[in-house]
Amino acid sequence: MEDQSVDEFEDQYSSQVIEEEDLFFDDPSFDQDDNNHFEDGESAALFAQAVAQHNQLSTHAQDKDDEIQGQAQEVSEETLRNRLAGASAHKAGLDSLDKDRVNQIIYEASKGSAFFENEQKKDHALTKRIDEMLQRYDQIKDLDLTLEQSIVDHKIRELEESRDLTQAICHLDMDAFYASVEELDDPSLKDVPMAVGGMSMLCTSNYLARKSGVRSGMPGFIAIKLCPSLKMIPLHFPKYRAASAKVRDIFKKYDPDFLPMSLDEAYLNLTKYLTTTDLSPAEVVEQIRNEIFESTRLTASAGIAANRMIAKVCSDINKPNGQYFLPSEPEAIMEFTKNLSIRKVPGVGRVTQRVLEALGVKTCGDIYGRRALLYRLLSPISFNFMLKSYLGLGSTSLSSESSRKSMSVERTFNPISDRAALRQKVDQLSELLAQDLAKDGLRGKTVSIKLKLTSFTVRARAKTFPSYISSSKDIARIAKDLLEKELPVNIRLMGIRMSTLKPQANEDQGVKKYFSVVTNKIINDDDGNSNNYTPMKRPRPDDIESGTINDTSIDTDTEMQGTSSRPVLMDLICPICNRQLQMDNPQFNYHVDECLTKVTVKAILQEQDHQGMEVIGSGEDSNNSSTSSSCNSENGHTSNHSRKRMGTSNRQLRDKARIKSLLDYYS
Known part of the structure; x- marks a missing residue:
């Protein structure tokens, strides 16, 4: 079986296979065990008391009779059935289903699998x-x-004052x-129930299949049980990309800066376009949908609102092949959200x-x-989100730059355990x-890896690199x-x-960050007129060190032309020696080269000096030993071996003195 691919951020994939967002999953404070998010000590104490009471109740629950245990198990199975229904159980075309029957079929088909056991643990x-939160609620x-x-x-008053009703935002979904x-x-x-995908996962289904409960994100073998026919x-991605390209060409006519969310979904800001036409927002969107159908023979649904x-939400109301317009009026928006299901x-x-x-x-109205x-x-974080949902507030910006915090690629495949195969998969991803990073001109510092085991347990690790990277080799x-x-x-x-x-910074930015330009100065002639910059020959080292310009360093061709052109001088700070210098660009480049050479030579000399000290130290020990031995000899004369040691020591001392002299020069 071929790999089934899901790329979380690459827009070549359908929005229907992207994992659902969930407020409490995304809010790290919800999972904290400490009391940092409580307003005062009283609430913290109440929570601690509730947890203790919950533990007592849990212990006491073990002694309940069979009837109560059966009721608890029935409730647990019901919540698990709803969980197994999947993230897309609320999609268009599924509202008229007998959801209890569908959920029971999914429950029975999944029972005993590793996926079932993992979902059971999560539930x-x-x-x-939830029990702990309800006990806090009782308190x-x-x-x-x-x-x-x-x-x-x-x-609420502050949020209401921030409401922006000036924009006409359209969400179009194929x-x-x-x-x-x-x-x-x-x-x-x-004319037949049909789905796109494989036995591992379905990416979407037509509306005939949805009547049987078949939907995106569902394993194919479960879909067959729901709909045997x-x-x-x-999947044929080239065809989907070609169709999407035609749709996007139409989007560009109405909003060149439209925000694509996937191949089949995008946001358009029609505010500017509406200033060029007498059409209403609803009429413009209907025109867009008609153009899409004429170009591709595909239908689209749309929602038009203030954010x-x-x-x-509106784009899902009249699916398929419909649209819904919500006037940009506070009363209309509040009436709309009042009965809107929180899901x-x-x-x-x-x-x-x-x-x-x-x-x-x-419902959102229940929040108030x-x-x-x-x-x-x-x-x-969660409460602020709830208030905005109640008020019907949302973003009016279509810029994705501010929200892009990460980029990832993931793949689903047949089980792999071989080390070489796993490392090869890492190379591919x-x-x-x-x-993808190169396409968007991005680089990053933190690399994370996500592994989903055959038991459906997810493991994740991350590591932050000292510098920003983007190459496949580094990743x-x-x-x-x-x-x-x-x-x-x-x-x-x-x-x-x-x-x-x-x-990603360009090459010039990467170099310029090491230099600090204080001011720019232009040398004027005797009449006070500014002169154009004339390139100079490489100046002499003496000129560089003094920071002055010798007339002999000016190009002789310029002198023969009889011009009085002089170079542009700048107050620059050398990134190596930190000296402030006044010179032109060629002089400054030469100065930096000199400084770099000095730094390199100095490092080499310091290393040699350190090694020389070690050798001299060992030589002195040997000389002391040799001298002691020679003094004990009968004739009292220095041995040949001792004289050789002393000669070596003298040479090392001379080398050390020479290195010290060079170090002083390059310092």
């Missing part, structure tokens, strides 16, 4: 976290939270993109949904009624990552070191990530 850990729900409510209301492209080549696929088509967050908010995944529903928050409690229970070297620490291992997925990113 159990999440249940424990504070009857307290006077007037102060907290006042703080939150003040925060309908079942991969499947629709395949249907263009084979129209018969429109399902037809699976392998990216709401626009993305529909971008950034809210299965974990966040389950936590919030346990706290009585099922429980704002004081949420302020006490959630971390600042490093090359792909280096290409692979660090990634292999990290891999070695995990061996032996049997994995089915590997990913390499580069973070701590910055733009």
